[in-house]
Amino acid sequence: xxxxxxxxxxxxxxxxxxxxxxxxxxxxxxxxxxxxxxxxxxxxxxxxxxxxxxxxxxxxxxxxxxxxxxxxxxxxxxxxxxxxxxxxxxxxxxxxxxxxxxxxxxxxxxxxxxxxxxxxxxxxxxxxxxxxxxxxxxxxxxxxxxxxxxxxxxxxxxxxxxxxxxxxxxxxxxxxxxxxxxxxxxxxxxxxxxxxxxxxxxxxxxxxxxxxxxxxxxxxxxxxxxxxxxxxxxxxxxxxxxxxxxxxxxxxx
Numbered sequence: 590x591x592x593x594x595x596x597x598x599x600x601x602x603x604x605x606x607x608x609x610x611x612x613x614x615x616x617x618x619x620x621x622x623x624x625x626x627x628x629x630x631x632x633x634x635x636x637x638x639x640x641x642x643x644x645x646x647x648x649x650x651x652x653x654x655x656x657x658x659x660x661x662x663x664x665x666x667x668x669x670x671x672x673x674x675x676x677x678x679x680x681x682x683x684x685x686x687x688x689x690x691x692x693x694x695x696x697x698x699x700x701x702x703x704x705x706x707x708x709x710x711x712x713x714x715x716x717x718x719x720x721x722x723x724x725x726x727x728x729x730x731x732x733x734x735x736x737x738x739x740x741x742x743x744x745x746x747x748x749x750x751x752x753x754x755x756x757x758x759x760x761x762x763x764x765x766x767x768x769x770x771x772x773x774x775x776x777x778x779x780x781x782x783x784x785x786x787x788x789x790x791x792x793x794x795x796x797x798x799x800x801x802x803x804x805x806x807x808x809x810x811x812x813x814x815x816x817x818x819x820x821x822x823x824x825x826x827x828x829x830x831x832x833x834x835x836x837x838x839x840x841x842x
Contacts, residue, residue: 647814654811658805661798661802664794667797668791668795670794675791678780678783682781685773689776693770696767720755725746737768751764
């Protein structure tokens with residue numbers, strides 16, 4: 590009984606002392622974690638390095654040079670297309686002039702026909718029907734040859750705008766020749782207007798291509814890196830060691 594009481598009195602204070610030490614250590618660790626929470630926080634991303642203004646300017650110049658180069662190439666292609674359109678319009682103008690000149694020559698052959706009396710034929714329904722058929726056939730053939738427009742052909746069949754089927758075929762031929770000449774003249778004027786417009790567009794496109802080409806060249810020159818020349822090697826004269834001046838004692842007179 591005394592032994593048990595002795596062990597109880599000795600071991601209980603020892604256990605209490607151990608638990609007190611552990612409690613103090615735990616409280617110290619908890620206090621340290623609360624006082625320094627930044628250890629558990631993620632490390633912030635470092636600030637991006639500062640960009641050299643010279644490098645940034647060089648990148649901008651190179652990007653601008655590339656953009657201007659692309660624009661200059663597109664402008665040059667547009668100028669070529671506009672020039673091709675102008676050349677085609679010029680060819681069409683030459684053809685329209687040739688067609689008008691031929692129609693004018695054909696109409697001039699009938700210039701004296703108006704002074705001659707019309708041939709005398711019996712004025713019967715069959716004669717007028719034959720004259721109408723001749724006019725329709727001649728006008729249709731002229732339309733198929735491209736000498737009359739579809740509007741003019743409609744006027745012929747509708748007997749309007751000066752087309753009279755009762756006239757003699759000789760007189761109708763004169764009217765047809767003059768109508769072809771007038772149509773060719775109107776076509777030539779329209780072709781001349783198209784040629785002028787195409788020439789003006791080609792000139793504007795060529796000027797724009799020239800300006801962009803000059804700007805692209807200048808931008809490429811500005812974007813080209815500046816090369817610093819390497820220092821020249823020392824010449825033989827500079828590398829030659831200059832001997833130290835010798836000291837001579839002054840002579841006693």
